[in-house]
Amino acid sequence: MPKYRHIAQLPFLSFCRVALLFALSLPTFAFEAEFTSNLQKAYAEIFKLRVQTGRDLLTKESTKNPFRVYAENYADMVELLNSEDEDAYERIVDKESERLDLIEKTDKKSPYNRFLRAELKIHWALLKIRFGHEVKAAWNIIQAYRLLEENQKLFPKFLPNLKSIGCLHILVGSIPENQKWVTSFLGLKGNIQQGLKELELASHDKIWGLETSFCQFFIQSYILPYNEQVNEALLRAVDLHEDNLNLNFLATAISLKGGRTEQAASLMRKNPYNASYLYFPVFELYRGEINLFKGNYYQASLAYQTYIRNFKGKAFLKDTYYKLFLCSWLAGDEKKGLTYIQKIPVVGSTIAESDKAAQKFYENYTKTNTLPNKSLIKVRLAFDAGYYDKALHEAENLSENNFTSPKDKADFNYRIARVYHKTEQLDKAIAYYDRAILLTDKAKDLQWHFGASAALQLGYIYQEKNQHLKAKSEFEKAISYKRHEYKTSIDNKARAALTAMGF
Known part of the structure; x- marks a missing residue:
């Protein structure tokens, strides 16, 4: 998904x-x-x-x-x-x-x-x-x-x-x-x-300091582990250059990527955009993402539709229609949601990982005629938003046995592991990551990303514990998975971690 x-x-x-x-x-x-x-x-x-x-x-x-x-x-x-x-x-x-x-x-x-x-x-x-x-x-x-x-x-x-x-x-x-x-x-x-x-x-x-810092923030977020110290430095840079829409956009993107929805919303409110700046349709994607995470499905849909109207290219259209499906489906209008699913294969491109994932979702749906588990989607949205208590609440009555699909079982274990990881319950996180890897390995031909993603996170846990040989093994395992939709980004992060440890 x-x-x-x-x-x-x-x-x-x-x-x-x-x-x-x-x-x-x-x-x-x-x-x-x-x-x-x-x-x-x-x-x-x-x-x-x-x-x-x-x-x-x-x-x-x-x-x-x-x-x-x-x-x-x-x-x-x-x-x-x-x-x-x-x-x-x-x-x-x-x-x-x-x-x-x-x-x-x-x-x-x-x-x-x-x-x-x-x-x-x-x-x-x-x-x-x-x-x-x-x-x-x-x-x-x-x-x-x-x-x-x-x-x-x-x-x-x-x-x-x-x-x-x-x-x-x-x-x-x-x-x-x-x-x-x-x-x-x-x-x-x-x-x-x-x-x-x-x-x-x-x-x-x-x-050249500001441009270089821009590069560093990007790399720290998309290739290396991103911590509170880096986050504070990014926010300081935005405050020091309050008329720099480019820097504000980057900070908003990084905030959304890192589960800092409230921070992203704050940045959106104070960004300097007016008629003197070039209009960027991606602004609407940020707005849509924030509202989707908050459960404001109508407002999210309006933002995603504005992106589609104003953007004349191909990037992120498949993903945007997937998000429109989610907004309608989670709001209770399954029929309307299904119309958005049918748009996915006929628009845009599959250059971006999110578009590849949307296309893969469509292909899986057409093969199985089965929509994802709604409870699992709610757990995932809460986690991605950074609302970890809400994610645990959504998951408290769920177990692997609630799911019949092997993919949903693997997905469930990975999602719960991520929540426990973020809330520093590492023993529980490790157990769920290991289970996600085991389930993924049983169905390697289906090219799910859960095994690679779980191995990457286990690598980070062992790296933090200074258990470098274990970390090395997990990072190498993450790289070993082939052809899943997030291979480029996961491989980049795993390789960066291995380099940092001297391997």
Whole structure:
């Protein structure tokens, strides 16, 4: 069954993992290549998601200034990642080579020559991935990596380079084990810990610190264990930059992902959005998620329907229709809920894990003609919302024997384990995780994620207990599961933990 917290909840920069937070201030390296105070302001505005304000500032600068070119490319990327407008993408696709050619003509003795070229290549890689050109995107990433690597050797103290190459080292380190031969063959090296150290260095720079911190918060939430200390730092950053909608969006997404629904609701209430910011339909997904978790099914449905009306692309549509099904079904209107299920296979794409999970839910429903267990769904929603007492209350009269489906039995054990884990009842959590793994292993061909998810969490428990060999065994087991809908994210987290322990 699909997760309720998903990468759909991220603003545009985060959808692409982490690879890119951009310049707010750069020195000069040629007459035409001056990063003026006006350009610095334009970058700052675009980063905050006040894109039109940034574009207006750019009109005051020379069209031959590579920093203006870079800023324009950045603004284009932001808008296209948000809109997924294929016609708009086709209208500007030729600008990639034009802009790169202009930057390449600047002083090659400056670190900004390679740095800006690498950043543009990364921008275009993200766009190519979004519009279905993965092979071309991969080549862009390879080229960017090589430019940044060369730059690092020539200018080892150049902090902007650490920001970007640190992100790529994490990206390389996150590649699944069975694909490592590709990076080795292409000469791409790096790991998560190396990238984190590079980002930590860059985070102390007075110019690049905010963007680097943005990267770090994202990585900490989506790859590494996320704790209260990191959460407090994120909230402080939001308070210090209260006009930065991008940072607020990230904090809201992380809050929802981590079971902090009330925190997410508070962030939504105080986010700075007004007509000066670019409208992001993902805003409606946040609103829908919060109301779904709170049991406000009518309000959640309105938010999800607004997303569908306003978003012109393909991302997260399958998951949104699944959520609409839940809202109607849990509110007692099964007939209406079933109409939403029938929409799942005919909309959107399956690039995002949440969309893959929604598609898998639809396929399972059509095979069995059976809806999920409503009590189990309520336990799961309460857990995902961070309402652990409510989850325990929903589950108090349930046991494995209440379920006839092997999948529901495995799901039940995993959900109860998660609640006990979060409430620090670790012995109970371990027992339920072990049972979820056993049930999953009996039906491995069905590709449920419960075994992999349970093994990952057991790894974290044993890592916390300093039982590293046990932790290693569980993390490796988590990675061993094949083709479930959350394989990429679970593998990334398990691999990061193994690296942190020195394995």
